[in-house]
Amino acid sequence: MTSTAVRVDVASAAEVRRRRRSLGGLAVVPLLAFTALAFGLPAVAMLDGAFTVRDPASGATSYTAGNLTASLRGAYLTALLGSVKLSAVSAGLAALLGLPLAQAVVTSRRRALREAVLTASGVLANFGGVPLAFAFVATLGNAGVLTRRFGLTDQGWDLYSFWGLVIVYLYFLIPLTVLTLTPALEGLRTQWREAAQNNGATPVQYWRHVALPVLLPSLLGALVLLFGSAFAAYATAAAMVGSSVPLVTLQIADALSGNVLVGQENVALALSLDMVLVAGLVMAVYLPLQRRSARWLA
Structure with missing residues (x-):
């Protein structure tokens, strides 16, 4: 029974x-x-x-890889590589500058200050587009307030350049770094630091041999996320630099609108497919790193 x-x-x-x-x-x-x-x-x-090509004479369509081939040549390839370079540099600098700020937020004993920084980071991480471009043009443009006050133009400063765009991107990428790395830094256990100190390790040795190896997956994941955010940005660069800095998003807009050549809409779609493939590679790196980091910090 x-x-x-x-x-x-x-x-x-x-x-x-x-x-x-x-x-x-x-x-x-x-x-x-x-x-x-x-x-x-x-x-x-x-x-x-x-993968579609239309015959301008007969209007017939056929499938071919010609659009993809064209998207990886000439100005289109230059723009794709320019976007990759801009995203990589911006992501690296944002992670380098955002990590100490996130650590300061985590170790701060003032809860109000910590919440204020995290709230501001959440707002600034989503602040972009034309308003951000206008703010930087009014501040650091050729006739900007700080440019005229400190004579930056005479010193070689140019906002409408590659490095000027990097500085603008850092405005929203550094807050995004803080939001991304703060949970990982909070996962570092106090017992690990105490054990390192009891064994005679200095703070530098603790970070080199304990904290950074544990945080490495999260750091790399944050880099991937920052890269993707910068890679997909369009409105800020379009409003600020136009075509002076070759970027794949700007090339897609020009091809769709026919600003350069008429009838290049399908090449724009091929460029979009190139971006999707790059984003797919980025996510293929990001997801395993996140899973590994979650196991360490659980």
């Missing part, structure tokens, strides 16, 4: 688990449907256009 009751209880528990799994699957259906409509259809349209 006892064994029979146990089997019944086990069967009942298994049935409950199956029902919960089925209900959980049904709950995900709206999200999957929204994802398919919001991301799936545009992705299919982009793939179709990237």
Whole structure:
């Protein structure tokens, strides 16, 4: 009788688990449907256009890799490499400057100051586009307040250049670094620092041999996230530098609007596919790093 009751209880528990799994699957259906409509259809349209070529004489269409080949040549390739360079430099500097700031936030004993910094970081990390470009033009442009006050133009300063754009990108990438690294820094256990100190380790040795190896996956993940954010930025660069700095997002806009050559819309879609592939590579690096970091800091 006892064994029979146990089997019944086990069967009942298994049935409950199956029902919960089925209900959980049904709950995900709206999200999957929204994802398919919001991301799936545009992705299919982009793939179709990237491999489609229209004959201007007959209007007939055919599938070929000519658009992708064109997107990796000449000015288009220069723009793609320019975006990669800008994103890599901006991400590296943002991580280098944001890590000490995030550490200061974590170790601060004033809770109000900490919350104020995190709140401001959340706001500034999402502040971009035309308002950000206008703010920097009014401050550090050729006729900006600080430019005229300190004579920066005579010293070789140029906001409308590669390094000027890097400084503008740092305005929202450093706060994003703080938001990204603060949870990882909070995961460093006090016992690790105390154990290092008890064994005679200096603060530099603690960071070199304990903290940084543990934080390395999070740091690399933050770099990947910063790279992706800078790589996809468009409005700020378009409003500030125009075509003076070659960027793939600006090339896509020019191709779609026909500012350079008419009928290059499908090349723009091929450039978009190039960006998706770069973003896919970035995410392929980011996700394993996040899982590894979560295991260490759990």
